[in-house]
Amino acid sequence: MKKQFLKRERINDRLARVYDYPLTIVEAPMGYGKTTAVREFLETKEIKSIWVTFQPENGSADYKWSKVCDEISKWDRDTGETLKQLGFPVDVPQMDQVLSVLNTVITDEPLFMVLDDYHLTDYEPLNRLIELIVTERIENFYLIIVTRNTGNLNSAELVAKGFCNWITQEVLKFTEVEVRDYCIMMMETISEKDLRKITEYAGGWITLTYMLLLGLEKGIPVGMNMTIDELISLTLFSVYDALTQKYLIKLSIMDRFTAEQAQFITGESQTADILRKMKKENSFIYFDEVNKTYQIHFVLLDFLRSKQNLLADEKKALYIRLGEWYLDKLNFPKAYASFYRAGEIRRILEHLNNPQNISSEMAVFEGSQEMFEKTPLNVLYHYPMAYLLHILVCLFHGNERTAIGSRRQLDQLEQFYNKQDGIDQTYRNRILAEINIVKRFTVFNHIEESTVTNDLIIKLLDGEQSYIMRKENEFTFGSPHLSYNYFREPGRYQKTVQLIVEKVPVYSQFTSGCGTGSEYQARAEYSLETGNWAEAELNGEKAIFKARTKDQHSIVICGNFVLIRLMILQGRITAALNRLRDLEKEILEVRNPIYNTTMDICKGYVYANLEQTEMIPYWLQVGDMTTADLLYQGVALNYLVYGKAVAASRNFVKLEILSESFIEYFSIYHNQLGIIHNGIFKAIAKYNLYGIEAGINALNKILGEAYLDGIIMPFVENAPFLIVMLREINDRQPKDQFIRWLLSVSEVYLKNLKNEELSRVSLTLREQEVLRLTAEGLKREEIAKRLYIAPGTVKTHLQNVYKKLEVNGKNAAIKTALKNGLLFAENEKD
Structure with a gap:
C-alpha cells in the first residue's frame, strides 16, 4: 500500500496558532500522528525549525544537552557552541546564562524549536528551563513540544497564564469524516461496510486505521478478534521474508540510525537498498532528510524488540558492534552504554582506565551506577583509574554519608595495592597516589586532614602529574572567597589560613x-x-x-573580590565597579557555568554593600536556590548574599526569619x-x-565570636545598619579596644560611601513604557505601533534596560524593575 498523508486543514489551523504562543504542546498517546502533523505543517508553511528528537536512554543531562546544542549549531x-560550552543548566544562575545567549540571537524570521518525544527525557531541571524560556517570550523564538504526556512540566499553569497552545488527543484523533477521507484515499475500492467498521474499531487512532487497511488489503477482515501485536505481525512484519524480518529485528537495537551505521551493525551489504525500499513501502519507517537518519515508529519498534529473543545468541555481538561504532565516532557515553548492554564490562x-580518557563526564553513562555497583571488587581493582573516577563522581554529587562510604572503598583499594605482589612499583605508586588524591575529597574543608598526605602523594608520583585531578578542575567550588570554605572554628582563622598557605600550594605541584x-x-x-589593608591589597594582586x-x-x-571590597572601603567606588565589570567580561569569555555563578555571587555581595538592590542578580534577590547544588553555588555563600540582599531591601521581618533558617x-x-554574617x-x-536593646544583645553574641579572630570586615560592610548599635556599645564599653577600632573603621566606611555616593539606577520614560508593554505580553512590532516608533528602536530600548539593570532578558528586567520600584503603572505616568 502506497504511503500517503491526508492533509487536515483542521489540524493545520490549530497549529497555525503557534505564532500566538511561545509554547505549543502536542500531546497524545503513541500512534495519533503527532510528529507527522507538526512536520507536515512546518514543511507546508516552509517554516525554519530546529528539530530535536529525544531517545529512550538514561544518558547524562550533559549528553542530552549536547545533542540539543548540536541541532542548534x-x-x-x-x-x-556557546550553549554546549556552558553545559546543561542545573540551577537558576546557569539557566539565566542560557537565557542570555538565546536573547542575543537576532532573527527577523520566526524560528521554531521542536522537542519531539519529550516524554523520554523526564528531567526536572529541563522542565524548569523550558518554563523559563517560555515565560521570557523571546522575540521570534517558539517552542513546540511533541509528547505522549507532559510529565512534571507545569503545562496547566502555562496554559492558564496564556503562554501555551495545548493540542490534545481529542483534537488530534481523526474525525469520522477524516477517517473516511483517509480510507478512500488509501483504498479507493473500500466498501461502505468496511468503512463503518474501521471508524468504529479504530476510534480515530490513525495508526490502527492504517494497520486495519493493510490487513484488509491482505484479506484480513476488519473487526477480526486479534491483538494489536498480532495485527502488527500480520500487516507490518510477516509481509517480509525471513531474512528481512531478521534484519529488522537487528535494527531494533537502535532508536535511529544512518544507512552506514545500519550496514556496520548488521553486516548487510545491501542495507542502503533495503532501507530505501522499506521507506517507500512502510509508513512505519521514517527518513529524516535533515539528519540523514532512519527511525522506526515506536509501534513497530516495540513489536520488534519483543522479538529480540529470537536473536539471543547474536544480540551480544550486535551491541558490541554498536559500541564499536560509537567508539569510533568518539561518542563515549553511547559506546559504554552499548557495551554494557552486551555485558562487556571489562571493555568499558x-x-x-586509560589516562587519556579520564574525565568525570565520561564516568556517567546509561547504566554506569548499576555497573559499578554490580561489578565484583576484584574486577574493579584491576581497573583502578576507572573505579577512582566513579568514586570521585559519587563524592561530587553525594553527601556526608557518601563520603563515609567512599572513604571505606578507598581504604580497601589502597590496602589491595599495598599488598599486591608482582606489579610494577611505578604503577603501584601511581595508583596509591591517585587514591590519596581522591581521599582529600572525603574530608572536604577539613584543611589539616585533607592535606596530611601531600608529601606522600608527591613522593609516590615522583615528579609526574595526577591523572584524576588537573588544572582545569574548579578549585573553590563556586565560592569567591577561598578561606571562607575552610574556616570552621572560632579562634582558628589565622591557623586555618596558615595551613592553606603551607599546605594547599603543594596541591598545584x-x-x-x-x-x-x-x-x-x-x-x-x-x-x-581582620583590617590589614596594605597586606590585603598586596596579596590580592x-x-x-x-x-x-x-x-x-x-x-x-577571589583575588579581585578582595580588591573590589577594599576599594569600596577606601571610597574608590567607581573604580571598584569598573574592576567588577572588567572581571565579569573576562570570566564570561571562559564560558564556565560555575565561574559565572561565582561572578553572580560577587556582584550580589558588592551591590548589596552599596545598597543598589536592583543590580543584585534576581535569583539572589529572591533566594531562588537549588539546595542540591549547594557545593557549586559557593558552599552556602549564596545564602549569605541572599541575606545581604534582603537587608539592603529593608525587609526586616523576612530577614529575621531567614536568619533562623540560614x-x-x-x-x-x-x-x-x-x-558571623548570619549573626549580623x-x-x-x-x-x-x-x-x-534586642539588637545589641544579638550583636554582642556574634561580636564575641568575631573578636576571637579579630574579624571586623563583615561588621564594617554592614555599618549602615549597625552604626547606631556600635556607637551605643562603644559608649557602654569605652575601654574595649576591639569595639573602638571596629567603630572607627565603620565611621570611615560610612563617610567614604557618602563621598562617592552612586545615583540609583533609573529608567527613562520611554524605557519604562517599552518595558511595561513588554510585561503586558506585547511583541516588539505591537509595541512599536502603540508608541509610534520603529521595531528596532523598541529592541534598542530593551537592550538599554538590560544593560542598566545588568540582567539577561525580559523576565528578569520586568521582575527587577517591579521589585525595586522602577516601573510605573500606566495610570501613574502623569
Missing part, C-alpha cells in the same frame, strides 16, 4: 597547577577580614598574577564566616523590629 554554529573499564595562587589569596582574605600563569580563574575571581546551610560545612543579620532584624 546546524542553524547557528556560534550559538550552539579498560577504556575508562601534582595537579598541573590547580589552585595556583591560593597561598597569596588566603593571606589577602585574612588581611581584609599577587594572587591574581600568579593564578593567571596557570589559568586559575576561580583564584582570579544556620542550617552554614552548618553543613560549618562556614564560620557565614555564621539577626542583630539587624532585632534592632529594627524590637528596638536597640
Whole structure:
C-alpha cells in the first residue's frame, strides 16, 4: 500500500496558532500522528525549525544537552557552541546564562524549536528551563513540544497564564469524516461496510486505521478478534521474508540510525537498498532528510524488540558492534552504554582506565551506577583509574554519608595495592597516589586532614602529574572567597589560613597547577577580614598574577573580590565597579557555568554593600536556590548574599526569619564566616523590629565570636545598619579596644560611601513604557505601533534596560524593575 498523508486543514489551523504562543504542546498517546502533523505543517508553511528528537536512554543531562546544542549549531554554529560550552543548566544562575545567549540571537524570521518525544527525557531541571524560556517570550523564538504526556512540566499553569497552545488527543484523533477521507484515499475500492467498521474499531487512532487497511488489503477482515501485536505481525512484519524480518529485528537495537551505521551493525551489504525500499513501502519507517537518519515508529519498534529473543545468541555481538561504532565516532557515553548492554564490562573499564580518557563526564553513562555497583571488587581493582573516577563522581554529587562510604572503598583499594605482589612499583605508586588524591575529597574543608598526605602523594608520583585531578578542575567550588570554605572554628582563622598557605600550594605541584595562587589569596582574605589593608591589597594582586600563569580563574575571581571590597572601603567606588565589570567580561569569555555563578555571587555581595538592590542578580534577590547544588553555588555563600540582599531591601521581618533558617546551610560545612554574617543579620532584624536593646544583645553574641579572630570586615560592610548599635556599645564599653577600632573603621566606611555616593539606577520614560508593554505580553512590532516608533528602536530600548539593570532578558528586567520600584503603572505616568 502506497504511503500517503491526508492533509487536515483542521489540524493545520490549530497549529497555525503557534505564532500566538511561545509554547505549543502536542500531546497524545503513541500512534495519533503527532510528529507527522507538526512536520507536515512546518514543511507546508516552509517554516525554519530546529528539530530535536529525544531517545529512550538514561544518558547524562550533559549528553542530552549536547545533542540539543548540536541541532542548534546546524542553524547557528556560534550559538550552539556557546550553549554546549556552558553545559546543561542545573540551577537558576546557569539557566539565566542560557537565557542570555538565546536573547542575543537576532532573527527577523520566526524560528521554531521542536522537542519531539519529550516524554523520554523526564528531567526536572529541563522542565524548569523550558518554563523559563517560555515565560521570557523571546522575540521570534517558539517552542513546540511533541509528547505522549507532559510529565512534571507545569503545562496547566502555562496554559492558564496564556503562554501555551495545548493540542490534545481529542483534537488530534481523526474525525469520522477524516477517517473516511483517509480510507478512500488509501483504498479507493473500500466498501461502505468496511468503512463503518474501521471508524468504529479504530476510534480515530490513525495508526490502527492504517494497520486495519493493510490487513484488509491482505484479506484480513476488519473487526477480526486479534491483538494489536498480532495485527502488527500480520500487516507490518510477516509481509517480509525471513531474512528481512531478521534484519529488522537487528535494527531494533537502535532508536535511529544512518544507512552506514545500519550496514556496520548488521553486516548487510545491501542495507542502503533495503532501507530505501522499506521507506517507500512502510509508513512505519521514517527518513529524516535533515539528519540523514532512519527511525522506526515506536509501534513497530516495540513489536520488534519483543522479538529480540529470537536473536539471543547474536544480540551480544550486535551491541558490541554498536559500541564499536560509537567508539569510533568518539561518542563515549553511547559506546559504554552499548557495551554494557552486551555485558562487556571489562571493555568499558579498560577504556575508562586509560589516562587519556579520564574525565568525570565520561564516568556517567546509561547504566554506569548499576555497573559499578554490580561489578565484583576484584574486577574493579584491576581497573583502578576507572573505579577512582566513579568514586570521585559519587563524592561530587553525594553527601556526608557518601563520603563515609567512599572513604571505606578507598581504604580497601589502597590496602589491595599495598599488598599486591608482582606489579610494577611505578604503577603501584601511581595508583596509591591517585587514591590519596581522591581521599582529600572525603574530608572536604577539613584543611589539616585533607592535606596530611601531600608529601606522600608527591613522593609516590615522583615528579609526574595526577591523572584524576588537573588544572582545569574548579578549585573553590563556586565560592569567591577561598578561606571562607575552610574556616570552621572560632579562634582558628589565622591557623586555618596558615595551613592553606603551607599546605594547599603543594596541591598545584601534582595537579598541573590547580589552585595556583591560593597561598597569596588566603593571606589577602585574612588581611581584609581582620583590617590589614596594605597586606590585603598586596596579596590580592599577587594572587591574581600568579593564578593567571596557570589559568586559575576561580583564584582570579577571589583575588579581585578582595580588591573590589577594599576599594569600596577606601571610597574608590567607581573604580571598584569598573574592576567588577572588567572581571565579569573576562570570566564570561571562559564560558564556565560555575565561574559565572561565582561572578553572580560577587556582584550580589558588592551591590548589596552599596545598597543598589536592583543590580543584585534576581535569583539572589529572591533566594531562588537549588539546595542540591549547594557545593557549586559557593558552599552556602549564596545564602549569605541572599541575606545581604534582603537587608539592603529593608525587609526586616523576612530577614529575621531567614536568619533562623540560614544556620542550617552554614552548618553543613560549618562556614564560620557565614555564621558571623548570619549573626549580623539577626542583630539587624532585632534592632529594627524590637528596638536597640534586642539588637545589641544579638550583636554582642556574634561580636564575641568575631573578636576571637579579630574579624571586623563583615561588621564594617554592614555599618549602615549597625552604626547606631556600635556607637551605643562603644559608649557602654569605652575601654574595649576591639569595639573602638571596629567603630572607627565603620565611621570611615560610612563617610567614604557618602563621598562617592552612586545615583540609583533609573529608567527613562520611554524605557519604562517599552518595558511595561513588554510585561503586558506585547511583541516588539505591537509595541512599536502603540508608541509610534520603529521595531528596532523598541529592541534598542530593551537592550538599554538590560544593560542598566545588568540582567539577561525580559523576565528578569520586568521582575527587577517591579521589585525595586522602577516601573510605573500606566495610570501613574502623569
